[in-house]
Amino acid sequence: MKHTLSVLVENTPGALSRITGLFSGRAFNIESLNVAATLDPTLSHLTLVTTGDEFIIEQIIKQLRRLVDVFKVVDVSEGEFVEREMSLIKVRAEEESRAEILRMCDIFRCKVVDVSPKSYTLEVTGPESKLKAVIELLRPIGIKEITRTGAIAMIREKKTI
């Protein structure tokens, strides 16, 4: 089962490596990992997507909390939450496909952020399912390169972590 964890961690050198080391050392999975500063510059917000049965997820959360640098861990996928991921996709854009790509952009509300004679670079934002759909549709046209941010997530409504 897939879980999205929000982790608030002290913004100190080595903190991220403690977290990734914990996952590799204890054979837990990381599907994606995203880190950036929060409003409070002494804390970083880390969004981590992982998989495992309930016992493994319980261990992951407990082990994360046990790290001296970890301030807070929440399994946001336990309740209602919003999840977004961004991707930059460089797609082959020859004469015959340029119009079709733009049409697809329109449907999926992607942005063209760079144009060259033979390619478009698209910015796609959305839940993972949408990114997957866009990638699948662009694949036959010819994807030259792709980068993804990994998911970031937030609990819905008034709650904060």
Add this chain to the structure above:
Amino acid sequence: MAKMTGKQMVVEALKREGVDVIFGFPGGAIIDLYDTLEKDGAIKHVLVRHEQGAAHAADGYARASGKVGVCIATSGPGATNTVTGIATANMDSVPIVVFTGQVPTALIGNDAFQEVDIVGITRPCTKHNYLVRDVKDLPQALKEAFYIARSGRPGPVLVDLPKDVQNARAEFDYPQEIKLRSYNPVIEPHGKQIERAYRLIEKAKRPVIYAGGGVIISDAYKELRALAKAMYIPVTMTLMGLGGFPGTHKLSLGMLGMHGTYCANMAMANSDLIIAVGARFDDRVTGKIEAFAPLAKIIHLDIDPTSIQKNVKVDVPIVGDCKRILKKLLDAVKDAGRPAEAWRDQHQAWLQQLDAWRKRHPLTYKKESGVIKPQYVIEKLYEMTKGRAIITTEVGQNQMWTAQFYKFDEPRTLLTSGGLGTMGYGFPAAIGAQMAFPDKLVVDVAGDGSIQMNIQEMATAMEQRLPVKIVILNNQFLGMVRQWQELFYDRRYAATEFEMTPDFVKLAEAYGAKGFRATKPEEVDDVLSKGLEAEGLVIMEFAIAREEGVFPMVPAGKATTEMLLV
């Protein structure tokens, strides 16, 4: 506020934390701190012969005394030599603080001479660690290091000190109190969980207390005994828990697990309620996990939430300090007001059953004439020391025979590497324990294999005039591995036989210590009494039955009821 150098800050912090002895070995990157320690003169330094010895000695000091042990090493190889000691302390939750020198900050990352990323190397085997890049951060880091090492589930903390930081100056504002927003171990148990636990205990017909090292770490010895006595609940101990409940008490079932007693393993297998106190259901205790305690509900007391539900499903988890939890449970028992007889009657059939198991297969060994049995040596050691010595062990058969045949009645009297299983731990740990208790009898029980892993510390013990007594059970084998080869590898003794072993008596003499040897059973008593009474450092070597095994034994991966008996 007066400015101070980094090296002065370290010495000052050691004093404020009540450290009176440290173990270490100098080098270029830590020479500055050594200079300040020497000039200051207030803290006793024990010069070891290998940094691994320093880490184990700090660990032995900590386990014996309950205080934080401190060791110090230089950068690079000095630092890496402490890693086994750090990992040992980490697995057994021992509070030590390790200071390492580091190359100057400007050179970090340049592959400088004797540079190693020790903070990176020890990240997975410390509770926490610090590379202090700015002397202004040093007072806070020092305070945090000691606080984190000793609080919650204790463990090793490493502080890496670049050479320029040791010499830079800043104000020394040492915090009195400390509060970390991201580190708040739960000490007080939840009242609801106590109630739920009590309701299970009230109904149980075949309860067992399964006590681990947490009992000793949290000083919960009295509370545990009171609780067991109040409700007539039998107690089995893990290797780390030995001494946490008196081994000679009639409610004691002895040690459980791979080399535990028949009675203890049968008790777990047939119990309807296991009360785990500061233990972590390690594979050496549970055996085949699917077959572990199939009939039992489980109450698990532990300060570390990650220990709970890691290996087995738990019915009532109680997070907190074991001593506090046991006190609360004891209060709940008192409040319920059931007379002692009611508890006794409720568990009488169970206690009788346990007695029958105990009698059916007590801990024993085959006596043979003409050859020294290691178990006999331990029995005699127990008798002659009246069970009052601090015993350290190495790892392997020597460790298991000691755990089985020395009856530990008091906490902090058995110092042994349980989690990591570090050969070479016992002797330097004995040095640490003897530094903490100069007047107590400290005995290291060793095998001929493991004693050679840190034999160089003989010089340390001599230099410090430490009267540690070493018992070497010499079978000229790496005995435990040999036993596995005998049982599971068709007796192919791959690399376990020592064709050459030093003359340990002469070796003792070479260091200026005393050496005694017994090769026949009738010499055992004499060698032990001479050796224990002799002044100073002593080696007592016993040429034991070469292929003696440790039994009972649960083969790895088997259910704990599938014991190989004597």
